[in-house]
Amino acid sequence: xxxxxxxxxxxxxxxxxxxxxxxxxxxxxxxxxxxxxxxxxxxxxxxxxxxxxxxxxxxxxxxxxxxxxxxxxxxxxxxxxxxxxxxxxxxxxxxxxxxxxxxxxxxxxxxxxxxxxxxxxxxxxxxxxxxxxxxxxxxxxxxxxxxxxxxxxxxxxxxxxxxxxxxxxxxxxxxxxxxxxxxxxxxxxxxxxxxxxxxxxxxxxxxxxxxxxxxxxxxxxxxxxxxxxxxxxxxxxxxxxxxxxxxxxxxxxxxxxxxxxxxxxxxxxxxxxxxxxxxxxxxxxxxxxxxxxxxxxxxxxxxxxxxxxxxxxxxxxxxxxxxxxxxxxxxxxxxxxxxxxxxxxxxxxxxxxxxxxxxxxxxxxxxxxxxxxxxxxxxxxxxxxxxxxxxxxxxxx
Amino acid sequence: xxxxxxxxxxxxxxxxxxxxxxxxxxxxxxxxxxxxxxxxxxxxxxxxxxxxxxxxxxxxxxxxxxxxxxxxxxxxxxxxxxxxxxxxxxxxxxxxxxxxxxxxxxxxxxxxxxxxxxxxxxxxxxxxxxxxxxxxxxxxxxxxxxxxxxxxxxxxxxxxxxxxxxxxxxxxxxxxxxxxxxxxxxxxxxxxxxxxxxxxxxxxxxxxxxxxxxxxxxxxxxxxxxxxxxxxxxxxxxxxxxxxxxxxxxxxxxxxxxxxxxxxxxxxxxxxxxxxxxxxxxxxxxxxxxxxxxxxxxxxxxxxxxxxxxxxxxxxxxxxxxxxxxxxxxxxxxxxxxxxxxxxxxxxxxxxxxxxxxxxxxxxxxxxxxxxxxxxxxxxxxxxxxxxxxxxxxxxx
Numbered sequence: 001x002x003x004x005x006x007x008x009x010x011x012x013x014x015x016x017x018x019x020x021x022x023x024x025x026x027x028x029x030x031x032x033x034x035x036x037x038x039x040x041x042x043x044x045x046x047x048x049x050x051x052x053x054x055x056x057x058x059x060x061x062x063x064x065x066x067x068x069x070x071x072x073x074x075x076x077x078x079x080x081x082x083x084x085x086x087x088x089x090x091x092x093x094x095x096x097x098x099x100x101x102x103x104x105x106x107x108x109x110x111x112x113x114x115x116x117x118x119x120x121x122x123x124x125x126x127x128x129x130x131x132x133x134x135x136x137x138x139x140x141x142x143x144x145x146x147x148x149x150x151x152x153x154x155x156x157x158x159x160x161x162x163x164x165x166x167x168x169x170x171x172x173x174x175x176x177x178x179x180x181x182x183x184x185x186x187x188x189x190x191x192x193x194x195x196x197x198x199x200x201x202x203x204x205x206x207x208x209x210x211x212x213x214x215x216x217x218x219x220x221x222x223x224x225x226x227x228x229x230x231x232x233x234x235x236x237x238x239x240x241x242x243x244x245x246x247x248x249x250x251x252x253x254x255x256x257x258x259x260x261x262x263x264x265x266x267x268x269x270x271x272x273x274x275x276x277x278x279x280x281x282x283x284x285x286x287x288x289x290x291x292x293x294x295x296x297x298x299x300x301x302x303x304x305x306x307x308x309x310x311x312x313x314x315x316x317x318x319x320x321x322x323x324x325x326x327x328x329x330x331x332x333x334x335x336x337x338x339x340x341x342x343x344x345x346x347x348x349x350x351x352x353x354x355x356x357x358x359x360x361x362x363x364x365x366x367x368x369x370x371x372x373x374x375x376x377x378x379x380x381x382x383x384x385x386x387x388x389x390x391x392x393x394x395x396x397x
Numbered sequence: 398x399x400x401x402x403x404x405x406x407x408x409x410x411x412x413x414x415x416x417x418x419x420x421x422x423x424x425x426x427x428x429x430x431x432x433x434x435x436x437x438x439x440x441x442x443x444x445x446x447x448x449x450x451x452x453x454x455x456x457x458x459x460x461x462x463x464x465x466x467x468x469x470x471x472x473x474x475x476x477x478x479x480x481x482x483x484x485x486x487x488x489x490x491x492x493x494x495x496x497x498x499x500x501x502x503x504x505x506x507x508x509x510x511x512x513x514x515x516x517x518x519x520x521x522x523x524x525x526x527x528x529x530x531x532x533x534x535x536x537x538x539x540x541x542x543x544x545x546x547x548x549x550x551x552x553x554x555x556x557x558x559x560x561x562x563x564x565x566x567x568x569x570x571x572x573x574x575x576x577x578x579x580x581x582x583x584x585x586x587x588x589x590x591x592x593x594x595x596x597x598x599x600x601x602x603x604x605x606x607x608x609x610x611x612x613x614x615x616x617x618x619x620x621x622x623x624x625x626x627x628x629x630x631x632x633x634x635x636x637x638x639x640x641x642x643x644x645x646x647x648x649x650x651x652x653x654x655x656x657x658x659x660x661x662x663x664x665x666x667x668x669x670x671x672x673x674x675x676x677x678x679x680x681x682x683x684x685x686x687x688x689x690x691x692x693x694x695x696x697x698x699x700x701x702x703x704x705x706x707x708x709x710x711x712x713x714x715x716x717x718x719x720x721x722x723x724x725x726x727x728x729x730x731x732x733x734x735x736x737x738x739x740x741x742x743x744x745x746x747x748x749x750x751x752x753x754x755x756x757x758x759x760x761x762x763x764x765x766x767x768x769x770x771x772x773x774x775x776x777x778x779x780x781x782x783x784x785x786x787x788x789x790x791x792x793x794x
Contacts, residue, residue, distance in 0.1 A: 030639065046505050108443050110507040116522050116630065117637045120513050129637060143634045146559065150547040162543065174549070174666045233513065237540045240514045240526060242427065269571045
């Protein structure tokens with residue numbers, strides 16, 4: 001009997017691995033390597049290439065030309081071939097942060113095959129790495145109690161479909177009978193119900209801030225803000241089709257109109273504190289636009305409002321929607337019982353900077369209270385992770 | 398007021414998108430394109446390349462040489478440059494299936510930048526596509542009610558750590574007060590708690606089979622079978638380190654010994670039917686080894702056992718463990734109240750074929766009942782998706 005009762009030898013282990021599809025090519029290089037001094041070394045095996053570069057948001061920006069004008073794009077740096085035929089580059093010392101990058105091989109943009117950690121942003125997949133310390137620690141998985149992240153579906157009678165959402169419940173939710181406050185956290189144009197947990201590191205941020213006692217334990221609900229879509233690309237019966245930003249029904253009032261169905265689903269299926277004092281809504285870009293309109297449309301619902309680089313644009317366009325009508329009156333109603341926190345944050349280089357400045361002027365002219373936070377940089381995930389890290393500790397206190 | 402209440406124009410939409418990190422490079426090509434006749438066209442822009450190939454499991458295998466001998470590896474096919482300077486290749490008609498592939502550019506293996514759909518298998522990330530029909534339909538998201546997929550953490554006193562697992566609850570779980578049977582579904586060497594939902598399409602398979610009335614609504618629990626690990630690569634405080642198959646405590650009895658803690662966590666936190674008649678355990682490769690030993694170690698616990706390409710190896714090696722002792726006696730005890738289903742499946746080209754044949758001989762010699770299923774191909778995910786599709790309809794009936 002002994003002969004069939006076994007542990008694998010290391011040879012058979014490798015054999016087993018080889019026989020699996022996994023081992024079409026196992027990374028042989030360490031790349032990227034975050035060094036002790038917070039420089040980062042990139043390595044790439046391309047013996048026949050003439051030129052290998054790395055491009056990413058850890059490098060100084062470069063001007064890029066587009067049909068819409070000149071913009072800051074991610075910079076690049078050249079790798080050099082070492083004596084083993086491997087291309088290498090070591091960055092300057094980097095500030096703690098989560099960074100994205102790609103490799104350019106003779107002008108062709110590819111992912112780093114030594115790094116399995118990648119995130120999708122709309123139609124682009126890039127590699128990521130984290131430099132620890134500060135925000136880098138907040139975005140990392142640490143030895144703290146972890147919440148649960150669920151992908152679930154609710155039915156929307158208004159939109160006539162089942163829709164997918166992401167729910168974070170804090171550590172201890174399962175083992176207690178406590179009720180929790182809820183933050184509704186909305187994504188931007190081109191995003192979906194996966195964006196805040198993947199690009200935004202929302203679960204890590206919440207786990208860490210709650211463990212440090214900086215944020216109250218809370219449920220975070222991340223729905224899909226594209227009212228024409230059931231779910232993220234690849235998660236619907238449309239199949240594995242290319243993602244797009246050219247979706248209908250993103251900022252036409254449909255999402256805002258149906259939003260009470262999301263709240264009702266959450267209050268029915270989770271142990272929430274279902275009142276204004278224990279409900280927050282925040283979003284980035286289009287999600288900031290949604291948060292602005294939802295919080296004003298339902299003035300008794302949200303005591304905490306966060307507009308992160310909100311898409312408040314200077315000109316009325318597109319289909320009219322009852323949601324956007326009587327703006328002044330609705331805003332007056334909202335601020336008649338002002339939210340405990342109305343938080344506006346934007347980067348100084350954001351293309352929505354002026355629109356947000358105009359909106360603040362309006363609030364100022366009416367004497368409506370809000371807190372304003374300006375950060376460096378533009379319309380990028382780095383800012384939205386920072387805003388989430390700063391916003392959540394102010395909630396439900 | 399009107400001027401700040403707005404919908405985006407299509408120009409500002411594009412502008413907003415451009416200003417985001419996402420638009421480092423938007424895919425301009427459709428690749429892969431699954432054509433109406435189930436041929437598939439691959440397109441790749443590499444104007445300066447000398448040779449572009451596609452390699453994947455949809456092509457006839459080729460012999461590859463390794464330190465452990467000659468094996469079947471995925472084949473490759475050459476793309477040709479078309480008159481727009483884009484490389485193209487159209488496959489023969491493909492059978493319905495989920496396929497993986499990569500692009501080889503002058504010998505360099507890269508992912509297809511036009512296809513955001515990728516899955517990680519241990520240390521390798523490859524693109525995927527689905528040819529519909531048959532298994533291709535079963536692995537697709539269809540217009541059926543969808544279950545919930547949760548990533549959660551349980552505490553293991555035995556292993557001295559919090560550990561991550563994936564739980565699928567069937568559509569309707571939230572809206573009912575019904576109790577459900579549970580399938581424990583285990584991954585192989587190099588896998589983790591993400592493997593069955595990502596590579597194995599377990600949520601899609603269950604959603605579709607349940608909607609068709611072929612499988613009973615059930616909870617599926619997918620723990621991490623590497624007892625030295627808390628969670629999948631990137632999900633622990635070790636950070637974004639390269640995945641490895643060289644882990645300790647995978648097949649030394651630790652996982653099996655701690656396994657009742659998983660069952661207890663599930664029975665405590667979910668509405669289960671907590672008895673042998675409503676509990677199944679199955680796994681692939683190392684997970685088949687775990688399923689064999691757990692089901693025999695706890696003979697009153699599992700009425701359904703599935704060994705998918707199980708790692709039953711012909712020679713005792715490594716550390717002894719009480720779990721593996723007294724094998725004959727424990728197996729006799731298990732089959733004294735034989736499971737309702739003991740299902741053994743393997744591919745005819747699997748490197749574990751002979752070991753499974755030997756094990757079946759043992760069962761035959763004792764008269765222990767089991768069902769045997771042999772499929773083409775080897776130790777690959779295609780087989781494990783097929784086995785899950787065949788196994789789950791036999792459960793809890």
